[in-house]
């Protein structure tokens with residue numbers, strides 16, 4: 001795989017002196033779905049705006065498909081579709097006109113069939129002649145997506161695309177994002193819904209206070225960080241851990257015995273149960289727990 | 304060159320004019336008609352001629368300039384201020400458009416509207432007074448040049464303004480007084496010598512003078528000086544806009 005976007009040594013200091021990004025360096029691969037996670041104010045939007053040419057970096061370079069975003073801005077911007085975080089629409093325009101306008105703005109010749117297709121995919125077709133001010137928030141969000149897709153971008157930035165979109169439509173949007181990926185579009189999304197990243201992303205980047213603190217393939221990240229847990233309810237409770245079980249990472253919590261282990265140690269579970277039986281420890285209930293990306297994330301940001 | 308992008312902005316802005324037909328066309332035309340009635344008939348009946356031209360006829364070029372100037376500025380200022388205000392400007396700034404192309408779209412539309420308006424007032428004037436044009440080429444030239452120059456100026460105001468109040472304040476407090484004192488309704492030579500000198504500091508005097516010369520062959524200042532002054536305003540606006548886009552002033556943080 002080769003890089004679609006290369007970010008090198010990017011710093012961003014806003015006028016007023018606030019530094020929002022510190023020496024950002026990473027690549028986004030062609031055709032991947034990259035999720036950028038981070039708490040409020042981490043710098044996600046700032047980074048996206050910088051790549052799209054809406055703010056100027058204080059130092060560093062960014063290339064998109066090999067083109068410099070400043071020197072070859074026409075080439076890079078033609079490739080990029082952006083769905084910003086804020087809903088900003090021309091209240092008095094119709095859905096159809098505003099989406100067609102976006103296509104023209106990017107220099108593409110009119111293609112009503114294509115616009116029809118994306119409006120249908122986004123369940124906006126029956127609203128095509130409605131003025132934007134008559135749409136609901138979730139519909140406006142989808143209009144923003146339609147606008148971003150109107151010029152057939154190769155890179156799509158979705159800055160919290162599903163904020164305010166209901167569960168069913170959100171699922172539909174995920175499906176659509178996957179379909180876009182199939183056609184080779186590179187997708188960068190930011191989200192506060194960790195399950196979204198977990199569900200969609202190939203790779204995850206975590207940003208906090210303007211610094212990238214982790215970039216990892218999602219599966220590896222889940223595996224690496226995933227601490228599993230078995231919680232056994234005992235009758236009667238244990239007062240101390242028997243010495244035969246000393247090699248296990250066990251903890252007593254009230255009536256419960258908690259076993260924490262990593263995925264690689266799962267083969268030891270069988271043995272543990274055997275030992276428990278030998279010790280005559282009776283189990284009345286059992287719960288398992290696997291840490292989600294959300295917990296991993298919270299842990300990372302806390303550090 | 305992303306001509307299709309320019310065209311999109313241009314048509315979008317022109318569409319806004321049709322949507323707000325009353326505000327952008329009807330009200331200036333009605334206002335001008337009122338000027339003809341009040342100034343042309345009431346004052347004109349007492350003051351027969353200025354520079355050998357009948358008073359009602361004399362004020363036509365000034366009235367056209369008055370509307371063209373204010374409308375160029377307010378159209379262009381509003382045109383760029385509004386997307387800045389609503390946030391939709393993000394799309395313009397992230398599109399593969401150079402700043403020259405963005406300006407061509409917005410300023411082109413604002414200037415077009417002003418020109419259309421100027422022509423409408425010109426036509427309206429015929430219903431009230433005799434109007435003739437001695438130098439049609441120069442008349443069109445002044446009309447187009449003034450529209451473009453002041454649309455550029457308005458564009459700058461739109462970028463600079465942080466709220467609707469600031470958007471109105473320059474046209475209201477600077478441009479309107481300058482146009483009223485710029486000889487729309489009188490010839491500078493009718494003023495006492497001291498005020499004649501003061502008037503020479505008012506750039507609008509040169510615009511109206513040049514424009515009126517293209518109609519009736521009579522002017523307060525020479526054609527060359529008029530052209531020079533408009534050229535200077537145009538150049539200043541261009542340089543200022545160039546700086547705005549290069550520095551990202553109020554557009555990119």
Ligand SMILES: Nc1ncnc2c1ncn2[C@@H]1O[C@H](COP(=O)(O)OP(=O)(O)OP(=O)(O)O)[C@@H](O)[C@H]1O
Pocket residue numbers: 014015016018019020038039040041042043044045046047085556
């Ligand atoms: N125009 C600006 N001028 C000054 N500071 C800014 C500006 N825009 C953003 N910031 C600051 O930069 C930091 C990063 O903001 P940014 O919008 O990139 O965060 P984010 O990660 O997108 O947050 P969220 O999840 O809330 O959208 C914040 O501290 C914010 O206050």
Ligand SMILES: [Mg+2]
Pocket residue numbers: 044045046085159
């Ligand atoms: Mg954000």
